[in-house]
Amino acid sequence: MTGDQTTGDPTDDAQPARPLLEAVDLHKSFGPTPALDGAGLGVRAGEVVAVMGPSGSGKSTLLHCLAGILTPDRGTVRYRDVELSAMGDGQRSELRRTEFGFVFQFGQLVPELSCLENVALPLRLGSVKRKQAEARAREWLERLEVADVADKRPGETSGGQGQRVAVARALVTGPRVVFADEPTGALDSLNGERVMQLLVTAAKETNAAVVLVTHEPRVAAYSDREVVVRDGRSREMEPVT
Amino acid sequence: MSIGHTLLGLLEKGPRHGYDLKKAYDERFGQDRPLHYGQVYTTLSRLLRNGLVEEAGVEAGDGPERKRYAITDAGVTDVEHWLGTPEKPEPYLQNTLYVKVVLALLSGRSADEVLDVQRTAHLTTMRELTKRKAGGDLADQLICDHALFHLEADLRWLELTAARLGRLKTAVTR
Numbered sequence: 001m002t003g004d005q006t007t008g009d010p011t012d013d014a015q016p017a018r019p020l021l022e023a024v025d026l027h028k029s030f031g032p033t034p035a036l037d038g039a040g041l042g043v044r045a046g047e048v049v050a051v052m053g054p055s056g057s058g059k060s061t062l063l064h065c066l067a068g069i070l071t072p073d074r075g076t077v078r079y080r081d082v083e084l085s086a087m088g089d090g091q092r093s094e095l096r097r098t099e100f101g102f103v104f105q106f107g108q109l110v111p112e113l114s115c116l117e118n119v120a121l122p123l124r125l126g127s128v129k130r131k132q133a134e135a136r137a138r139e140w141l142e143r144l145e146v147a148d149v150a151d152k153r154p155g156e157t158s159g160g161q162g163q164r165v166a167v168a169r170a171l172v173t174g175p176r177v178v179f180a181d182e183p184t185g186a187l188d189s190l191n192g193e194r195v196m197q198l199l200v201t202a203a204k205e206t207n208a209a210v211v212l213v214t215h216e217p218r219v220a221a222y223s224d225r226e227v228v229v230r231d232g233r234s235r236e237m238e239p240v241t
Numbered sequence: 242m243s244i245g246h247t248l249l250g251l252l253e254k255g256p257r258h259g260y261d262l263k264k265a266y267d268e269r270f271g272q273d274r275p276l277h278y279g280q281v282y283t284t285l286s287r288l289l290r291n292g293l294v295e296e297a298g299v300e301a302g303d304g305p306e307r308k309r310y311a312i313t314d315a316g317v318t319d320v321e322h323w324l325g326t327p328e329k330p331e332p333y334l335q336n337t338l339y340v341k342v343v344l345a346l347l348s349g350r351s352a353d354e355v356l357d358v359q360r361t362a363h364l365t366t367m368r369e370l371t372k373r374k375a376g377g378d379l380a381d382q383l384i385c386d387h388a389l390f391h392l393e394a395d396l397r398w399l400e401l402t403a404a405r406l407g408r409l410k411t412a413v414t415r
Contacts, residue, residue, distance in 0.1 A: 052360075054404050197375060217396040218389055221367035228357060230403075237361045239368070 019078075020045045020209055021177055023066050026075035027232075028058075035061040036072065037232030041211075043177065048200055048210040050223035051234075058232040059213045060181055066211060067100055067179045068092045079177075097125060101170030101178040101208070103199070105185040108166050109154040116141065116150040119169045126173065140168035144198050160191030167199050171206070178203055181213045189218075196222045243337070244276065245284050246323045249293060249316050250344035256297040256311040259285055269413075270340050285310055293319055320344070324355055327362030330392055338395075342402060346410045356403045363396050 019042030028036040035058045043049055043066075051059045064070040065077055068084045077084040079099070084092060102108070109118045119137035124130065141147045144164040149157045157165065163183065170178055180199065184192030200222045203210045214220050228235045244266075251257070251265050259281045267275040288294040293316035300307045312320075324345055328337050338359060345352040367389055374385040402409070 050364075054400060215400075217364065217367060217393045218371075220364055221371040221389065223364075223368070226361065226364055228360065230353070235357060237357065239361065239365045 019043055021066060021079050023077045024075055026062065026065050026072040028061055028065060028070065028072045034232050036065065039229060039232060039234040041066065041227050041234055041236065043209045043211055045176065045209055046204065046207040048203065048212060048223040050220035050226040051211060051213045051229060052215065052220055052226050053229035057229045059229045062229060062234065063179055063181055063211060063213050068096055097122060098173060099176050101173065101175035103166050103170045103178065103180040103183045105182040109162060111154055114151050114153055115157065115165045118154065118165060119172050122169060122173045137172055140172045141165065143202060144168045159187055160195065163187060163195050164198060167195060171202050174206060175208055178208050178210045180210060184216065184219050192219065243323065244280060245288055246320060247340055247344065248284055249288065249312055249320045250348065252294060252310060252312040253317065253320065253348050256309045258300055258307040258309045260307065269343060324350060325358065327359045330363045330366040343413050346413050352406050353403065356399055360396060360399055363392050367392050
């Protein structure tokens with residue numbers, strides 16, 4: 001779409017210039033320590049943004065504020081022009097379940113459920129019928145090349161397989177933004193690379209944005225651009241052309 | 242590594258003669274490879290010819306007279322441009338980057354800026370290699386991986402330096 005931005009549909013993902021998700025001047029403290037001190041970030045539909053910076057710089061706090069998991073002390077987070085802080089807890093949970101997907105370093109799968117049931121879970125919570133939910137879950141397991149672990153429990157899979165199941169679960173609802181916090185942190189190089197390839201390919205195919213927190217440059221190389229967080233402040237870098 | 246830019250950067254603190262410049266360079270950056278006098282004087286005459294330094298009086302002393310050199314406005318602009326331009330990402334550029342970081346700290350410029358533009362240049366090259374790898378055969382993948390691991394090592398050094406800028410500033414400006 002090349003139309004006038006001011007008259008365009010504000011929810012149209014095809015407008016690259018307009019951030020889908022935007023944080024402005026975020027401040028957040030835990031006790032006396034400021035974790036965010038004026039950080040901001042805009043994420044457009046379909047782009048992969050790496051959030052980099054030393055440990056303790058505020059990367060994960062920024063991600064949690066963007067995802068509506070934490071509420072900033074000051075500053076705004078807008079998703080499709082709606083302020084997250086203006087939503088009730090229920091609305092924010094609904095937003096996280098339907099529009100956002102999450103991949104963490106580990107510990108995100110329910111150990112008592114099979115891998116298939118784990119992937120189907122977000123759909124089941126959204127009242128999708130079991131048969132339909134499991135059919136879609138199976139498709140995503142196939143896409144992530146782990147259809148063979150569908151009936152196994154997470155504890156019976158390898159680290160790389162488990163993380164692919166977690167990616168399938170994050171993407172099964174068709175989220176518009178995927179938040180990935182050190183998604184390959186517990187994996188060896190080969191498995192980490194494959195998980196990143198599959199995650200980024202699937203996100204690009206579905207035009208989902210990815211906010212990728214990582215301290216590994218080779219993982220950040222899967223992004224389109226990077227944001228550097230330092231002492232709670234952020235700097236958005238444009239790639240060299 | 243650009244000796245001309247480094248000498249210009251060292252001249253920003255004030256005019257010096259060639260011998261002094263060599264000493265300052267060797268102390269900070271020449272541990273393994275000190276400059277030859279010849280290199281200093283050919284570099285200075287080139288900088289003079291290009292209007293980046295000017296003569297600033299002659300120091301009388303024992304032995305031959307010694308010319309002092311001062312950086313010109315064009316010289317300052319040149320240093321500034323050099324510091325703000327990332328090095329071409331390739332293995333073993335740490336020495337140049339180290340020099341840039343130290344000169345930025347010495348002159349009160351932002352060393353974070355030097356590191357940030359370099360990180361972006363490195364990541365841009367790493368993104369290209371990552372894309373090439375995705376579409377390549379095994380040989381391509383292994384060649385790209387070799388380059389990627391080396392560039393990653395640079396970036397690890399860069400992040401470590403970024404985390405130590407406060408201490409480095411204290412050390413170099415003491």
